[in-house]
Amino acid sequence: MKPAAFEYCRPDTVAEAVALLTEFDGEASVLSGGMSLGPMLNMRLVRPQAVVDIKHLRSLEGIEVRSGEVWTGGLVRQADALKSETLARTVPLLALALPFVGHFQTRNRGTLGGSVAHADPSAELPLCLATLGGQVELGGRRRRRRVAARDFFLGTFTTSREPAELLTGLLWPRREPRTGYAFDEMAHRHGDFAIVAVAAAATVTPDGRVERLSVGLGGVEDRPMVGDTGAFLGHPATPDTATAVAEALAERCDPMTDMKASADYRRALVRELTGRTVARAFDQARREP
Amino acid sequence: MTAAPAQGWTGRPLPRKEDLALLTGRARFMDDLEPLPGIRHVAILRSPHPHARIRGIDISGAAALPGVFGIVTGAQIAETCRPIPSVVKTPIRFMPCAIDKVRYVGEPVAVIAAESRYVAEDALDLIEVDYEPLPGVADLGDAMAEGAPVLHDEVGSNVVNRRSFRYGNPEGAFARADHVFSFSYSYPRSLATPMETYGVIASFEGGPDRFTVWSNFQGPFVLHTLMATALKVPGNRLRLITPPASGGSFGVKQAVFPYIVLLAAASRILKAPLKWTEDRLEHLTASSAATDRLGDIKAGFSRDGELMALHFTNVVNLGAYVRAPEPASVYRMQATSNGCYRVRDIAVDNTLVVTNRVPAGLNRGYGGPQFYFALERVMDMAARELGIDPVALRRRNFIRKDEFPYHAPAGSIFDSGDYDAAMDELLRLAGYDDLKARRERAKREGRLFGIGIASGVEPSGSNMAYVTLAQTAQERAGAESKSGANSTATLFMDPMGTVTLQVSSTPNGQGHATVAAQIVADALGLEPDDIDVVTELDTRTSSWSIASGNYSNRFSAAVTSAVKQCAANVGVKLRKLAARDLDVDWQDVELAGGQARVKGGQGKGIPIAKLAARTHWNPSGLPEDVTAGLLETVVVSPPTLGSPDAEDRIASALTYGFVCDLAAVEIDRATGRVRVEKYVSVHDVGTMLNPLIVEGQVHGGFAHGLGAALLEELVHDPAGNFLSGTFADYLCPRADDVPPLVIGHVCTPSPINDTGAKGMGDGSSMTTPATIANAVADALGRNDLVLPLTADRAWALANGRTPVTERKKADTPAFRPKAGALTGEGAFRFAAPPEALWTRMLSPDVLARAIPGCREIRQVSPTRYEAEVVIRVAAIKGAYTASLDIVDPVPPRRLRLVGEASGKLGFGRGEAWIELQPEGGGTRLTYRYAADVGGTVAAVGQRVLGAVTRVMIQQFLAGLEDTAGPGGRSAFLALLRRLWRALSRRGRAS
């Protein structure tokens, strides 16, 4: 299992990287951590003309807390994000989800940006970004643009990143007051791709009613799906409401069947995990100032 | 631990000699070796098809690639090798490489030698094989059905052997029984996946013809004879060398032998030493597998719980060929068909079947997991039906401790045991009564909590002859008799008094060197560090026999006797030498602390090194009764291991350990997660030679059993396409999946060998699947369990549904695809009315624009299209040649599409049922589809294929809609945007 030959390119600036991506016109693969790209290269599922190693792009590093949002550079490693007190404080959902992302050893190298750009339908980080209503920052030849997560993920491994664009950062909405976050997933083994993953962010009014609710489902369809929970706004933030949300999402989702799980089973997991997750988010939200 | 540590080194939990090299990275494994200059690196071209005829192979493109040294195809192998025989006499020709037909995914088709593995893999892509795909069959039921595709035309059927056995009078006993309980089951395929894969370096040297092969092969070395025969050389011209370290096997590495033949033959053809290291995809796809089975067991009981009769029906999936030593997997337990019970009347019916799967072979427990799954499941079922506690029912039928040696009805001679004592220990450690109370409490609370038990004997030290049970007594009578199992050991003491022991036991991590050193140290009064143990094999210099090797737990059961006798013989010489100096009778001399001294005496002894030096420096000065040299070779052949008799009885193993296990599980009804709350395993391994190693084996066997019970399965679709080619698809238990294991021991030393030790490497790998299945069945009150009990299956069982197995899970009753692998359905709304849409759908122009990645399409008949497409999912891009047939069209309402596509990354065959209905001036198109996908994408990309298929269908339909617009063909990205809108509408609706 050895990769096919490719040209190795290591740009020092985003402009150089974008120029390379332009030059290879869709036939270059971007390498950051390589935790997803590596296996696909080794199995020769992917045979790019060039591999563009972006690890030396200093501007893609770091975590910046801004007003209302937190920017994480595309190259922030998952292990560093997990250790970051800043992120734990400002984007609690991420801190909850990261332990489910691969393993200690893969998080040491895997990046936040790489996982989002790869767009595996079962992956945790795209799910969190979509659930929180975050954005993807893309650098292109002429401009830098932001794409809402819900417009970014198009399907399995497929995003709206243009071939000549580079994912430079992720924008995570900051933690809100009176808001609880919860994450849960079911996989055959810990660290495997989720059969179903559920992320929830719930804002609760001081008198205990649902003010905002975002529930994302991973592993269910071909990209992270954020369920429509509008009907539950104003409802009491109680376990009963959580159960009703779970019922509704389970009813409406359109799960995949694959070797690891039937659609029926996925639907049942959506019901169970959504119920648990939303209830936890409610519970936490009620205790948050 | 109840067994008290013996005096001396043997019996101590001594840390291992092997560890220093392994922990510091200095141990040398197969791929580390570079024993010769000029080695070329090999990649093997393998069949992507489960079943296909090879019409031609064009190697010109690959041969022209710079760095490629040479290419060998099946035709050349056929000229160089003879087929490799097996004990089942059929016209099947098993060659190490496909000649004119491929019969399983991964079967070797060509060997490429190049300057590096990288270049060799580059060349794989450039070989063009013209395959004519044939219908494949992977499942036993399908393979035996009327009209099934036949793998071997020369046999004419996929059933290659049937044999029926009657021990005692089972029919009479069933007639007398008050109750007969039975169940049918299917047992899945698994693979023990050693962490080091196969490796071979082969070198042909002419004049005379001679092969030297380095490989992490483990024996039995009966295969050496088969390999030499296949390579057309005498035994002493095939030199086989194993590396110092081998990274696990669990039986699996036995099946490297056809690759030894392949590489050796290729080396001869290409005139260069060749090296091949199997990669993990190759290993999961095409190395070996435990046999999957369709089984049926009937058990007759008296009303008070006496097990009166058993009837096993075993239908065994050998895979595509009968590869030696198969069909041993089904015959290994045959002589032990009574399990640990006193039942005397037993029937066994065995049917051996070939299918389009990788050939089966040794795998930890070898036939035991399947056997105990049947026997121990039926014991638990019977207990429930009879209203007898499963523990009491087993005890009622245990062989009693005063009945040993026990002559089992099918020929095994159980050496020793105290099964009741082991069960006592099990219940004590498990807190059985507390667990039962927990179960009651859980039931009241509506939770799913169950307890399962399994017990059985662990046959070890195989009799080479048991596999000849596949032949009738008459067939056996016509051939040379086979029996027994030689163990060899050679001990040499050098002039400095240190020892080299050579045992050819080819361990794969079990710690043979440590245990052998303990035994020798005790016999010679030395320390284990003084003993250098050579466990690897060099057929040119080692002492070995056909039974040598590492399998069937034979080291502790059999090889240690040869080691002990060898050391004792040398010890006698040393004592005789010392006796003269000490002026005592040699029997009064003992060897201890590096000295020979008078037993019980306080006086100064004579250093053993000094005695050893004398035998080398002054051989003519030795006493008359001491022969020259301190070199001993001992061959031990246990007398109990005879040939099968006319009634098919045979003592198939030397020692019979005992295992009893208890599991308590709780199942989360909502998620199907099976949580093992408690697991206790009690073993009787006879004398423990090194308790640290014994417990290590028990832990490891348990983990394998746990994996088989809950996670592991080699998955094929019904046509034989392979679907679990990565470690993300084939799920091995990891550290957080393995629950705490409580281990207990009882000890009844074996009287049959020199150490009292029994074999114990299989251990719980045989009983854990049955134990956990029993616990899950108890929790759910259901018997229709299918292993592995993954969360999705346990969820289905816990929620009143039918568990799904392999790829049949995708079958839907609404329509019946021949082999429903990928299935799905959906709907799409078009602006155009059905008539217009119909015309558009069948126009090559429109199809060319709508089919994602379509480069070219031709209509070759009114109902057939051929196309070249490039399918791209993100960076995964492949070119395919496709055909599309329209079947049963009913314009403008419905049609069926049958499509095929093939390319380097894989191939697919599918059908789609399409209906058009008018809806508000437009059309509502509904579709259902079923497709088989094979090749690389299926083996490694299974997880996302469903989603990808969906996206492509949506792309196609969106494209069809798009072509209606005035803009005509749109760019790929525009299509995606459009698709996105279509999908997001759907998304928002959900």
Add this chain to the structure above:
Amino acid sequence: MKRIKPHERQRVAVTVNGRRLSGLAEPRLLLSDFLRHELMQFGVRVGCEHGVCGACTVLVNGRAVRSCLQFAVEADGAVITTVEGLAEGDALNRLQAAFRQHHALQCGYCTAGILMSTTHFLRENPRPTEAEVREMLSGHICRCTGYHGMVQAILHVVAETEEQGSVEPAEGRPDPVTT
């Protein structure tokens, strides 16, 4: 910017276990193959080449990573520790000794990678719980031991460290956390 053509072999220099070593690598050469066959660090084991089994884990700039999912050219200039760099002179270090004492290895093929992961892990988390140890180990597959011995061995080292208040000497600095 650096560009290396598909089959062009360039010199890659790394520090392995404190020694400066270099070898030639074309872009696609996996770090695992480079370490083994170019730099002769055969203690690095290859088990799956798709990043699941963990046998090839080494420390690159102090972090435990899969060497099969990295290219040699990426590692140019890196500080690498392999299992060959763990022993203290001729003596096993505490972790290695604990592995031996607790029979944490059988065939030993997965062991090198597990030792490297554990080395990094204990530096970051010197007082882990058993669950944390098992979670860290879940990045590896061992088929021989059932993991029991290695969990005991690691917890043994943790307990010893707590008693003695000492920490394993670090080799190579971990990357700075980019917060």
